[in-house]
Amino acid sequence: MIKNLTVCTVLWTSLSSHVFATPGGTTDITVKLTAPKWEFLLKNIASGETQAQLDSSESSFAKELQPLLAAQDHKAIEQAFSERDIEQDSAALRQLRGQVLISLKQYSDAEVALKSxxxxxxDLALAHRSLSMVYMVSKDYLKARNHLKKSIELGVADAxxxxxxAFVNLQLKQGASAIAGYQYxxxxxxxxxxWKQGLLYALINAQAFSQAQxxxxxxxxxxxxxxxxxxQRGQxxxxxxxxxxxxxxxxxxLLLNQDANTTTDPNNIVTLAQLHIQSGSAQRAVELLDNNLSLFLATKSNQQDSSRFEVQxxxxxxxxxVFNQRWQPLEQLLTALASYRKHTSSYFxxxxxxxxxxxALHKGDSMKAEKNLMGSVKADPTNGEALxxxxxxxxxxxxxxxxxxxYVRAQGLAAFKERALLxxxxxxxxxxxxxxxxxxxRKVIELNPTRQDILANIQSLNNLVRNES
Known part of the structure; x- marks a missing residue:
């Protein structure tokens, strides 16, 4: 039989991205983590009643396979098994066939062989172990858990x-069980x-933050x-x-990625900028965005020669x-954005x-302000703020x-009607x-009866209208 027959890689994406509301902030911010690749070994360590033996009639076939397995000649191995009727094979050879098919990533055929x-x-322990791998790859975690539990019951209980x-239990939202499994x-x-990485995810998932820290x-x-x-520490x-x-x-x-000439995920740069904004270091936030604007360009996979600019x-x-009148960093950021106008939607x-x-209005340049506003309304006629x-x-x-x-045009937009009327x-x-x-x-009061501050103005205007008449 074969030891350490294959390594199976499973991508885990369920915890790769999290959104958190930050105290004192006006928006949610995100840390984007790279989806870990979990590599699980498939070992032949079963013994006793849980290990099958080849029939004597199969020994010559097994000897023929050994050099092919050593050379990892997958096509030749597959061909050798394809020439045999699985119904005539022993449990041991069926199990071996299943393991080989797993190494060839032919998981459906592997499932059939291992079930047979x-x-x-x-009670063939390694067949249960191998089947669990098949189901993990297909993300059928309930079946994978059942076969892993059976493997442990049959004495296959390595790390x-x-x-x-533990991985399977975490996918099934069984946080406490996942923690125990990773700890063992x-x-x-x-x-x-x-295992440390898995335990970290499990602890975070279970909100055991002090242990995770x-x-x-x-x-x-x-x-x-x-x-x-x-x-992850930031997350x-x-x-x-x-x-x-x-x-x-x-x-x-970010510094480590720069030193390693590795590209930082643009979502994390935006998150860092948002944190700097919230902490009051607006200039650093603008520098981050200014220096990395090209990272926000992404090509649409379904439209040839078309691109979009992630700018929300x-x-x-x-x-x-603008709200905090931080004009210098605003000017720096707007200047940097000017180079990407063709990649920006009309809305933005x-x-x-x-x-x-x-x-421009802050600088007293009303002509430039008017030009920009005309362009804004042309790009998006429903931009109430521009109107x-x-x-x-x-x-x-x-x-x-x-x-x-x-003002009348803005009144046609529900979100801006009250301000336009005023x-x-x-x-x-x-x-x-x-x-x-x-x-x-009076229309304002009809629209928003809570505006009691308007009533005094209405009373004053009533008096003026009466005096005029």
Whole structure:
């Protein structure tokens, strides 16, 4: 029989990305972790009643296979088995056929062969072990767990089996069982990084954050240059609301990737920028985005020669900069974005032009502000913020007719109707059309009865209208 016949790789993506609400922040932020590759060994270590023996008539065939197996001549091995009738083979040879098919990644055929082996010998431990591998690859975790449990009951209880069972239990949302399995696997193989990684995920999944933190700090002491561990430290810090620790961890991961000339996931750069924004270091946030804008370009797989620009988080940061009047970093970011206009959707082009108009107004350049706002409305006629800003600009330039036009357009957008009514009402007051202003303010009260502050204005306007009449 064969020892360490194959290594099977399973991708685990269920915990590769997490979204956390950060205390004090206005948006959720994300740490993107690389999906780990879990490599599980398939060993032939069964003994006694749980191990099948080849029939004497099969010994010559087994001898023919040995050099082929040693040479890993998969095609020749497959051909050799294809010439045999599985119904005439012993349990041992059926089991061997299943193992070979697993190594060839022919999992459906492997399942058939291994099940047929168990029909002849239900307690064939290695067949159960091999079947569990087949089901893990196909993500049929319930079946995989059943065969792993049977393997342990039959005496196959090495670190690999416990680690695999822990992995399966974690996929089945059995966090406590997963923790126990990984801990036992580590007890048997204390230096196995895969079991440590699995235990870390299990602890985080079970919200055992203090234990996860202790384990992670120990892993970082052994591997301080592992950028992925620093990302996980950042992820764990976010889970616990420790934004400064998350920020420092992600900065460490970014630096390590730069030193290794490794590309950092753009989602993590955005996350780091958001953390800097929340901590008050807006300039560093803008530098991060400015230096890495090209990473946000992604080609659409279903449209030839078409691309898109992932800018929603950058838009949110621009909003924050405008709201807090951080004009210098806003200008730096908008200047960097200008090179990517052709990769930006009309929706975001419109929004960024509004921010450019706000910057221009801050600088006292109303002509440039108007130009940007006109471009914004052209790119997205439903951009209420652009319509309102343009209306206010026209109002300030005494171009009342145009201002009313934009206020009316903004009133057609539910999210901006109240602000548009108030803006037009102020315009009518300024040009002493009190009856029109009164009519608009009454619409505001109908729309939002909680605006009791408007009632005093309505009363004053009522008095003015009466005096005029």
């Amino acid at each position: 082996a168990l029909q002849l010998m239900p 690999q089996v416990y680690g695999q069972l 696997a580590l007890f048997l193989e204390p230096d196995n990084l895969q 202790a384990l992670l700090e120990g892993m970082l002491m052994s591997s301080p240059d592992d950028a992925e561990l620093w990302l 764990l810090a976010l889970k616990q609301g420790q934004s400064l620790q998350a920020l420092s961890s992600l900065e460490s991961a 988080p950058i838009d949110q940061i621009c909003q924050w900069l 082009l419109s929004r960024f032009d509004v921010y450019r108009s706000k910057l 309102l800003t343009l209306a206010k600009l026209m109002h300030s330039k005494k171009r009342s007719a145009q201002a009313v036009q934009y 803006g037009q009402a102020q315009l009518e007051i300024d040009r002493q059309k009190y009856a029109d202003a009164l009519r608009l303010l």
